[in-house]
Amino acid sequence: MNHIYFCLCVCVCVCVCVCVFQNESAEEKERELTQELSRIQHEVAFSAARWEHLQKEKRELEECFERELRELQVQQESELATLEENLRLRHASDRDHLRAEHQSEVEELHTQHQEQIEELTANHEAALEDLKTMHNITMATLQEEHARTMRGEGPVTHEQQKASLEEDFEKLRLSLQDQVDTLTFQNRTLKDKAKRFEEALRKSTDEQIDALAPYQHIEEDLKSLKEVLEMKNQQIHDQEKKICHLEKVAQKNLYLEERVQVLQQQNEDLMARIDRHLVVSRQLSEENANLQEYVEKETNEKKRLSRNNEELLWLLQTSPHLSPSSSPIHRAFIPARSSPARIPNANNLPR
Numbered sequence: 001m002n003h004i005y006f007c008l009c010v011c012v013c014v015c016v017c018v019c020v021f022q023n024e025s026a027e028e029k030e031r032e033l034t035q036e037l038s039r040i041q042h043e044v045a046f047s048a049a050r051w052e053h054l055q056k057e058k059r060e061l062e063e064c065f066e067r068e069l070r071e072l073q074v075q076q077e078s079e080l081a082t083l084e085e086n087l088r089l090r091h092a093s094d095r096d097h098l099r100a101e102h103q104s105e106v107e108e109l110h111t112q113h114q115e116q117i118e119e120l121t122a123n124h125e126a127a128l129e130d131l132k133t134m135h136n137i138t139m140a141t142l143q144e145e146h147a148r149t150m151r152g153e154g155p156v157t158h159e160q161q162k163a164s165l166e167e168d169f170e171k172l173r174l175s176l177q178d179q180v181d182t183l184t185f186q187n188r189t190l191k192d193k194a195k196r197f198e199e200a201l202r203k204s205t206d207e208q209i210d211a212l213a214p215y216q217h218i219e220e221d222l223k224s225l226k227e228v229l230e231m232k233n234q235q236i237h238d239q240e241k242k243i244c245h246l247e248k249v250a251q252k253n254l255y256l257e258e259r260v261q262v263l264q265q266q267n268e269d270l271m272a273r274i275d276r277h278l279v280v281s282r283q284l285s286e287e288n289a290n291l292q293e294y295v296e297k298e299t300n301e302k303k304r305l306s307r308n309n310e311e312l313l314w315l316l317q318t319s320p321h322l323s324p325s326s327s328p329i330h331r332a333f334i335p336a337r338s339s340p341a342r343i344p345n346a347n348n349l350p351r
Contacts, residue, residue: 030298037291044284051277058270065263072256076249083242090238105224113197117190124183131176138172 142165 030295033291033295033298037288037295040284040288040291044281044288047277047281047284051274051281054270054274054277058267058274061263061266065260069256069260072252076253079249083245087242094235110197113194117194120186120190124187127179127183131179135172135176138169142169 145165
């Protein structure tokens with residue numbers, strides 16, 4: 001009986017020692033799991049804060065990009081409207097100026113042509129009057145000579161003088177007729193030129209210039225060409241300025257497009273990082289859930305071991321062969337009763 005009692009005491013002591021050792025190992029592992037869980041929770045919180053920060057940066061970048069894009073669109077539309085209005089006003093001013101110059105030149109040429117026609121007409125009429133006067137004088141002279149000849153000379157001389165006078169008269173008539181024909185031709189030519197000039201006035205500007213070119217003086221032509229060249233040079237200079245401005249606008253648009261592409265690439269990178277953080281967050285959440293499940297299992301295992309220890313203690317205390325006050329087993333179990341939750345079962349703990 002004593003031998004059995006001794007063996008039972010030894011077994012109980014060994015079990016108590018093993019339980020205490022395994023309880024300490026379980027507490028250390030629980031602390032490690034708690035630290036790991038705290039670290040994982042901290043990483044999850046850091047990842048969530050980082051994700052929120054990235055989302056905020058993404059929203060700020062998108063808002064900044066949209067605001068800059070709207071401002072650039074408004075600025076570009078305003079510049080285009082201003083440029084269009086300036087070009088329209090300049091075109092209208094140039095058109096009115098050219099029209100006024102053309103009208104002035106046409107009126108001046110028309111006046112000069114009219115003056116030339118009037119001058120030629122006056123010259124023609126004066127020449128006709130001179131020819132008539134000369135003809136009358138010649139006829140009077142011939143008549144006087146004829147009368148004088150008839151009075152003082154014979155019939156043979158009279159016939160000779162008459163033939164000579166008729167020949168001179170015919171020559172003079174032919175000469176006067178040539179002059180009359182020449183003046184008539186010049187008058188007809190001037191009338192044709194006047195008609196062509198009036199027809200040319202109804203045509204386009206280039207045709208008017210071609211029709212009026214023969215009537216303009218060389219100095220006036222050179223002056224007009226110089227003015228046209230200056231105007232064309234000014235127009236070319238203005239066009240170069242506009243082209244330079246448009247090139248600057250195109251470069252600015254190209255820079256903005258590159259900026260948009262960079263922002264889009266950054267946005268895509270941020271989305272990829274956010275997706276990776278979401279994947280990591282899901283993994284950490286799954287690990288956290290697994291750890292919580294493992295901790296719950298450990299807690300349940302501790303509770304079960306505590307109940308087993310309490311049952312063993314109760315069996316030892318209620319055994320009729322042991323003295324609760326003097327038994328070494330009771331002294332060994334005193335710390336276990338004060339903290340029964342720390343005595344796990346060695347066989348049920350994970351290795």
